[in-house]
Amino acid sequence: MTEMLKVVDLHACAGEKEILKGVNLTVNEGETCVLFGPNGSGKSTLMSTIMGYSSIQVTQGQILFKGQDITEMTVDQRAKLGIGMMMQRPPNIFGVKLGDLIRASSPNSEAVLSSAPEFKMQDFLDREVNVGFSGGEIKRSELLQLTAQKPEFILLDEPESGVDLENIDLIGRKVHDLLYDGNCPGRQRHVSSLVITHTGQIMDYIGADRGYVMRNGRIFCSGRPSDLLKEIRENGYGECDSCQQIISL
Amino acid sequence: MPADNQSVKEALGKKGAYGADLDLDRYDEGTKAPEQIDDLQSSGYKDYLEKVGVVADEMNRSGTLMFIDNGMSHCHASQQEGLEMMSTQEALRKYDWVKDYMWKAMDPAKDKYTAKSYLEDADGYFIRVKSGYHVKDPVQTCMMIKTDKTIQNVHNIVIVEDNASLEMITGCSTSHHANDALHIGVSEIYVGDNSNLSFSMIHSWGKQTGVRPRTATVVGKNSNYTNNYVILNPVGSLQSFPSATLAEGATAMYNTMCIAHEGSDIDTGGLVYLNGVGSSAQILSRSISMGGHMCARGRLVGNAPGAKAHLECRSIIMKDGGSTNAVPELEAHVADVEMTHEAAVGKIAQDQIEYLMSRGLTEDEAVSMIVRGFLSGSINGLPPALQSELDAAIEAANLGD
Numbered sequence: 001m002t003e004m005l006k007v008v009d010l011h012a013c014a015g016e017k018e019i020l021k022g023v024n025l026t027v028n029e030g031e032t033c034v035l036f037g038p039n040g041s042g043k044s045t046l047m048s049t050i051m052g053y054s055s056i057q058v059t060q061g062q063i064l065f066k067g068q069d070i071t072e073m074t075v076d077q078r079a080k081l082g083i084g085m086m087m088q089r090p091p092n093i094f095g096v097k098l099g100d101l102i103r104a105s106s107p108n109s110e111a112v113l114s115s116a117p118e119f120k121m122q123d124f125l126d127r128e129v130n131v132g133f134s135g136g137e138i139k140r141s142e143l144l145q146l147t148a149q150k151p152e153f154i155l156l157d158e159p160e161s162g163v164d165l166e167n168i169d170l171i172g173r174k175v176h177d178l179l180y181d182g183n184c185p186g187r188q189r190h191v192s193s194l195v196i197t198h199t200g201q202i203m204d205y206i207g208a209d210r211g212y213v214m215r216n217g218r219i220f221c222s223g224r225p226s227d228l229l230k231e232i233r234e235n236g237y238g239e240c241d242s243c244q245q246i247i248s249l
Numbered sequence: 250m251p252a253d254n255q256s257v258k259e260a261l262g263k264k265g266a267y268g269a270d271l272d273l274d275r276y277d278e279g280t281k282a283p284e285q286i287d288d289l290q291s292s293g294y295k296d297y298l299e300k301v302g303v304v305a306d307e308m309n310r311s312g313t314l315m316f317i318d319n320g321m322s323h324c325h326a327s328q329q330e331g332l333e334m335m336s337t338q339e340a341l342r343k344y345d346w347v348k349d350y351m352w353k354a355m356d357p358a359k360d361k362y363t364a365k366s367y368l369e370d371a372d373g374y375f376i377r378v379k380s381g382y383h384v385k386d387p388v389q390t391c392m393m394i395k396t397d398k399t400i401q402n403v404h405n406i407v408i409v410e411d412n413a414s415l416e417m418i419t420g421c422s423t424s425h426h427a428n429d430a431l432h433i434g435v436s437e438i439y440v441g442d443n444s445n446l447s448f449s450m451i452h453s454w455g456k457q458t459g460v461r462p463r464t465a466t467v468v469g470k471n472s473n474y475t476n477n478y479v480i481l482n483p484v485g486s487l488q489s490f491p492s493a494t495l496a497e498g499a500t501a502m503y504n505t506m507c508i509a510h511e512g513s514d515i516d517t518g519g520l521v522y523l524n525g526v527g528s529s530a531q532i533l534s535r536s537i538s539m540g541g542h543m544c545a546r547g548r549l550v551g552n553a554p555g556a557k558a559h560l561e562c563r564s565i566i567m568k569d570g571g572s573t574n575a576v577p578e579l580e581a582h583v584a585d586v587e588m589t590h591e592a593a594v595g596k597i598a599q600d601q602i603e604y605l606m607s608r609g610l611t612e613d614e615a616v617s618m619i620v621r622g623f624l625s626g627s628i629n630g631l632p633p634a635l636q637s638e639l640d641a642a643i644e645a646a647n648l649g650d
Binding site for chain 2: 051054105
């Protein structure tokens with residue numbers, strides 16, 4: 001299979017503190033990988049580093065996207081190559097209306113805007129991005145923006161967190177649509193994703209292919225996502241401490 | 250009316266309370282007999298007019314009045330009943346009572362600029378809406394300085410009588426060869442009871458122009474006054490602190506949108522006296538320093554029970570070398586008032602820029618989008634012509650640098 005994303009021995013700091021301590025991870029074309037790990041293990045930092053946010057400084061290692069080294073690229077260069085991210089807690093963008101951002105980020109924005117009711121976002125297009133949005137509204141807004149952007153590789157940071165039961169189905173379906181790009185699930189898909197989840201609820205919608213467990217800034221093991229989730233639910237992450245199967249190059 | 254001529258004469262040496270002290274003797278007097286223009290659209294001023302929100306074809310306008318230097322060069326009113334437009338001097342000749350509105354809201358001895366206007370019987374525009382009339386389309390005025398090294402010295406009177414309404418767009422500009430000039434504009438505005446006035450002032454001056462508007466508004470019972478002020482292009486030294494005095498149940502809104510370019514010194518804001526029971530006010534300022542000095546002032550004075558007011562000054566510094574001050578002041582003289590303020594200065598947060606970049610916008614595009622939104626947020630329903638001016642000013646400023 002073609003490698004879409006390859007992270008090699010990635011070390012990164014937030015300020016003085018090293019958060020990523022040698023991450024190795026691969027996501028193939030069309031593959032959905034799930035990233036498990038306790039709070040503070042570095043999952044969100046890994047996603048921010050892949051997206052290129054300047055709050056994180058890479059000190060060692062490489063990020064390859066479709067074979068191209070993107071480690072030094074700016075955020076927008078990465079976005080233009082086809083990487084998109086759904087943030088867990090995106091910033092408030094005062095003065096910028098959601099509809100205007102969608103218009104600026106998509107050549108096909110009118111179709112996306114007209115689909116806003118499917119995301120229950122039709123009343124939010126004239127509102128400032130994320131300002132005063134509830135947890136569920138933020139997720140739906142992020143998904144509408146990603147639908148406009150149409151990335152080939154999607155980073156989803158806890159897509160189900162803070163979402164009520166009524167909305168979880170909508171969000172699950174829209175994430176599914178993004179990954180399958182409107183195609184029948186029976187066909188080969190080429191959109192890839194890396195998904196952080198604690199509850200595994202989102203896995204009911206997206207058919208995860210592979211799971212990784214992150215501990216203390218490193219990927220400890222990989223396996224079938226449902227098996228990993230079952231183990232974590234039953235025994236927490238204690239088994240990882242005794243296993244110590246760090247994924248290496 | 251002023252105490253006596255002597256005190257005003259003495260005020261000729263009185264510095265303004267804020268802003269740099271400009272030397273009036275550096276400038277010649279602007280002509281009181283400028284060219285007369287019938288058709289603004291075919292005149293050489295069309296581009297200047299449209300840059301400050303004045304529509305040259307006068308479509309959807311109830312009237313247009315233009316001053317070049319110190320004389321009126323164009324005055325055209327539609328057949329709008331209840332609306333009168335003429336020069337201030339003409340109004341003084343026509344109506345005895347107009348003199349009662351002269352120097353009633355504004356103290357001529359306030360500073361050297363008002364004193365000069367008073368002592369020289371400055372002309373200006375006179376706009377009146379008679380009681381009971383609601384003027385449908387906006388009235389537009391333009392103050393143009395054409396001659397370099399001169400003073401434009403004008404005195405405007407706006408009267409919206411009881412149960413009436415008016416929207417005014419007033420644009421001020423300099424022609425490209427009148428860069429080093431001085432504008433003194435005294436405006437006394439009277440809003441009667443149960444009336445509405447929206448007064449939008451858009452400035453586009455030269456890089457060395459000195460600007461000293463002096464505006465005072467008296468707002469009657471249960472009336473609403475909105476004052477929008479926009480300056481997006483470079484200016485030399487601009488200082489203005491317009492005030493409003495509110496009667497019972499009256500409201501005032503001051504919305505300011507400024508860009509202080511390198512070399513520009515802007516000091517502006519709003520002052521509201523809440524003198525009437527249950528009066529209310531909001532002062533909102535959004536400004537950006539792009540290497541220039543920006544001072545956003547706001548002052549609310551609560552003098553009557555039930556007064557409610559809020560003041561918000563926000564500034565972004567885009568480039569080193571400039572400075573920005575936010576000076577919010579609240580003053581209360583009775584117990585039953587509710588007045589709040591917030592002020593913030595700083596740069597645009599990097600996480601906001603990168604969030605937009607993660608959607609594929611370049612850094613320049615992301616910063617422009619945030620700045621445009623930040624400034625536009627100060628004024629609801631920005632006219633389309635002004636929106637395109639705002640876009641052009643932001644583009645010209647190379648924000649991503």
